[in-house]
Every structure is written in structure tokens, then in C-alpha cells.
Amino acid sequence: MKYMATYDLMETARNTNEWLGATARAMASYPVFALSANPIFQLTAAWGEVTERTFSRMVTKPDWGIRSIVGPDGTDHLVDITPVVERDFGNLIHFSVRRREKMARQILVVTPMSGHYATLLRPTVASLLPDADVYVTDWHNARDIPVSAGKFDVDDYVLYLVDFMRYLGPDTHVVAVCQPVPLTLAATAYLAGEDPAAQPRSLTLMGGPVDPDAAATEVTDFGRRVTMGQLEQWAIQRVGFKYKGAGRLVYPGLLQLAGFMSMNAERHGKAFADQVMRAARGETSDHDAHNRFYDEYLAVMDMTAEFYLSTVERIFKNREIARNDFTVAGKKVDFGAITSVAVKIVEGEKDDISAPGQCLAALKLLTNLPDDKKASHLEPGAGHYGIFAGKSWRLNIRPLVLSFIDANSGQPRKSPVKLAVTK
Incomplete structure (x- = not known):
């Protein structure tokens, strides 16, 4: 084959x-x-x-390795990782802390689907747990998903985020890191048009390519140089006989790793x-x-071929998000419909993957959002990983993010009807 x-x-x-x-x-x-x-x-x-x-x-999928945290009472509290919404291509998981009352802050961390597992954000999640109820998108390896489960592309990714946000309710604060930044923004705009009551309180968008042309990097240059036909020919393969997803078209993790390693x-x-x-x-x-x-x-x-190819074509080549010309399941998404969700942009000064300006472009799209609901921060000396892990995150960015969340919490709002947990 x-x-x-x-x-x-x-x-x-x-x-x-x-x-x-x-x-x-x-x-x-x-x-x-x-x-x-x-x-x-x-x-x-x-x-x-x-x-x-x-x-x-x-x-091998890494373990989260978060066994316990120190609670406000000074004692260790065990942490259980529980799927609360289960889907074929990814789950919404909850880091449930035993013997702890519900926290005032409820945070959804949207992780990248870009070659590594959600556990890449382990330091981010671990640092937020003492101060918030934390939920995380845990994407599945495409090689393990049978062909019978169907496709998974950019539209499906956005609709998954929409379902997760609806489940968590309107008092949620969303933190998106890297690749999912433009799609998280799109999911919020989709809710603004279709189900305004389910919108989150705030969005913190960190180092993502909302407008790849705002500041060129090696990643965006590659997307410009290569045609979609070349990309499909070079990058796409079918899962072999060893895994449950045999026959599924994917961008293999091993091929991605070869690219990562060759850069350094x-x-x-x-x-x-x-x-x-x-x-x-x-x-x-x-x-x-x-x-x-x-x-x-x-x-x-592995990533599904349709997700990888649609990301390159729609986000990087056609710049559908940057041009406010994005559709989801045939419905036009208007970023101007976001009028009440506070948005904070975080970028790293030395980010060579999503250079400063690419993520900041999101604020220009929010034409009907009041200025007092917009914020941005450029971390001096920080690279791409430094904005969500390491010294810059621990000492500077994390406190700013938590302060932004607190400033935009307000009074609890009535939650919409929650989705049933499905297998």
C-alpha cells in the first residue's frame, strides 16, 4: 500500500x-x-x-509524573488525572487534587498537536496546580486510532475545543501554547457567534502563529517555499501494520523527530x-x-495527514486566521464577534519558532473588544520554550498570567448544560 x-x-x-x-x-x-x-x-x-x-x-508516551502537590494547609495532596470528556482523537483531562475545595480559578490549558505529547507542558501544568483547578487537552497518537474513526483536520480540532469549553462552562480561563493559539482564538470566536453564553472569561495566547507573515522565521519560510504537493509527497505516510491505525495517512512522529534533530x-x-x-x-x-x-x-x-496539511495550507499559506477569513464546518468565523473575553498575548523576545509579532496580531483581529480587555507582554531574553517553562515562566510570566486571570474573573456566571462524557 x-x-x-x-x-x-x-x-x-x-x-x-x-x-x-x-x-x-x-x-x-x-x-x-x-x-x-x-x-x-x-x-x-x-x-x-x-x-x-x-x-x-x-x-513511548511519557507519564505526567505529577503525583502530589503541597496544599494551602501545608500537607501533601495526591493528584488524580481523570478524563472528563473522551473523544477518538483527544480527551479533556482533569488534574483532580484530593482533599481540596474547588478553586476560584479554573484553567484550561490547550496543548499543541505538533509532534510531541501534551506532557511537554508538564512544568506549566505543575506550576499552575497549587493555585487553580487545571484541565488539559490530551491529544492521542494518530497511529493508535483506527481508520474507522474518520478524519481529524483543523475544523475538527476547533470543534473539539468548542466542546471542551462548553463542558467547562463560562467561568473558565483558557491558556493556549504555541500551535493551538490561532485555533483557540477561532474556537472562542465560533462560540461568540453560535453560543455566547459558553465563552470563557479570558484567553492567554502564548507564542502562536496567528499571523505567520508578521515576523518571518525558518518555520514560516519553509511553509512558503514548499508546495502542498511536495509536502504531501515528502511528509505523508501510512501507518504500518504494527499499530491499530494501520493504513491511516499520517505525518509520522519519527519523521518529525528527524527534522527536529537535524536543526541542531x-x-x-x-x-x-x-x-x-x-x-x-x-x-x-x-x-x-x-x-x-x-x-x-x-x-x-504521529499527526493525522489532514490536520498537518490543513494547518500548513490554511494557517501558514493562506493566512485564513490573519485575514479574518476562517470557516469552521462551513460557518464563517468572525473574530469581531469577540466582545467580552479578555485576551492577553505573551511572546518571547528570542522566540525563533513564533517570532514576536505573530501572536500579537491577534489583538488587531479583535476589532470590537474594548482596549481594557486587551493586554500583551514581551518577555526579554526568552526563547520559545522559555515562555511556558523555565525561569522566565516561573519568575515573570506565570505571576502575570494569574494576575490577568484574577483581574478578569468577576462574579460566577451561569453555566450552560454540560456535555455527556462519551467514549
Whole structure:
């Protein structure tokens, strides 16, 4: 079948490297080799350990790893992760804190569907949990979704967000990070036109490509240079026989990872070599800095072909969001319909993925939103990941976001009827 052989070839290469690593580690770890002073055995075992872990992580969904938080009473409170709305392509999950009263702040974190799992925002979620009830969009790996589940494109993504917002009710504050920023804005505009009572209280839009042409980056330049036909030919494959989604057209996670790695190949190569030397000296641990980073970075997921291609064509090439010419399920979405939802833009000064100006363009689209409902912040020295994780997020951005949420909370509003939880 077209494109299936290449998908299975990539998986075969990954599986073979994982096997080679495991074999080298096991062989070089035989006790008899400890009698030899030759360091080749320690280096071989170390190379095998790092290689096995590297290639096994590529097909493993990371755990959230948020077991508990310290509550206002100073004691540890266990955290349960519970799906509250379940769909074929993604769930709305709730980080439920035991023995804690309902918090005044209710936050929906909209995570990217751009190659990595929602757990990439683990630091963001963990830092918000002590001060809010947190809900997160948890997107599924397309390779595990049977073809019978149908398509999933940009329209479907927006409609999923609409359903999630309706479920949570109008006292929700939405925080969208990176790729979903323009689609979260579109979902809010859709609700403004179709179901105004279900709109959230506020939107915090962080480092997303609302107008990719506002500030060119390598990502936007690539979208301009490549035709849709070339992109479909180069990037799209069919899921192989190993997974439930066999036959589904996807943009494979392994192919995306190859692109990620090639952008900084020298740095990643040095990190791998350094980790091998540390392992040979017995200086590594399961959760050392290298493993914490690469366990997440290497864990990639497939995107449906229709979602990836429609994102490139509609958001980057045609700029439908930026031109206020976006439709969802055949209905025109007018960003001018947003008149009461407070919107805050957060950008990083050194963001080389969504450069400053791309996200800020959202405020220009909100022609009927009062100026006192608009806010923006440019974080000095912060790169793309720095705006939602790391020192800039912890010390500067997070307090600003929480203050913005509090300033736009007001009195509780009557919630619309909630959706039934579906499988």
C-alpha cells in the first residue's frame, strides 16, 4: 500500500537500533569482562544503555509524573488525572487534587498537536496546580486510532475545543501554547457567534502563529517555499501494520523527530556522546538532566495527514486566521464577534519558532473588544520554550498570567448544560 512500506522501514530501523543497544549493553555487562582492565567493555555497555533508552523512548508516551502537590494547609495532596470528556482523537483531562475545595480559578490549558505529547507542558501544568483547578487537552497518537474513526483536520480540532469549553462552562480561563493559539482564538470566536453564553472569561495566547507573515522565521519560510504537493509527497505516510491505525495517512512522529534533530544535529550528537561517557563512569541516573530532557524530547506522536496539511495550507499559506477569513464546518468565523473575553498575548523576545509579532496580531483581529480587555507582554531574553517553562515562566510570566486571570474573573456566571462524557 502507498507509503506504508516507508513507515514500516522507519519503525524497523528504530527497532533495530533499540535491539542493538540492548544487545551491546547485555553482552558487555557479563561479569567475566570485569576481570579485564580494557575500558572498551565499559564503553560498549554504556553505549548500549544510552542507545537502547534513546530509541525505546521514541515510541513511548511519557507519564505526567505529577503525583502530589503541597496544599494551602501545608500537607501533601495526591493528584488524580481523570478524563472528563473522551473523544477518538483527544480527551479533556482533569488534574483532580484530593482533599481540596474547588478553586476560584479554573484553567484550561490547550496543548499543541505538533509532534510531541501534551506532557511537554508538564512544568506549566505543575506550576499552575497549587493555585487553580487545571484541565488539559490530551491529544492521542494518530497511529493508535483506527481508520474507522474518520478524519481529524483543523475544523475538527476547533470543534473539539468548542466542546471542551462548553463542558467547562463560562467561568473558565483558557491558556493556549504555541500551535493551538490561532485555533483557540477561532474556537472562542465560533462560540461568540453560535453560543455566547459558553465563552470563557479570558484567553492567554502564548507564542502562536496567528499571523505567520508578521515576523518571518525558518518555520514560516519553509511553509512558503514548499508546495502542498511536495509536502504531501515528502511528509505523508501510512501507518504500518504494527499499530491499530494501520493504513491511516499520517505525518509520522519519527519523521518529525528527524527534522527536529537535524536543526541542531551537532548539539544533540555531543549530548549523546557526553552521556555515553558519563554512563561509562557510572555517573548517570534514571532522572538525570540528560534523561529528563530527552525522555520527553524523543517521545513523538504521529499527526493525522489532514490536520498537518490543513494547518500548513490554511494557517501558514493562506493566512485564513490573519485575514479574518476562517470557516469552521462551513460557518464563517468572525473574530469581531469577540466582545467580552479578555485576551492577553505573551511572546518571547528570542522566540525563533513564533517570532514576536505573530501572536500579537491577534489583538488587531479583535476589532470590537474594548482596549481594557486587551493586554500583551514581551518577555526579554526568552526563547520559545522559555515562555511556558523555565525561569522566565516561573519568575515573570506565570505571576502575570494569574494576575490577568484574577483581574478578569468577576462574579460566577451561569453555566450552560454540560456535555455527556462519551467514549
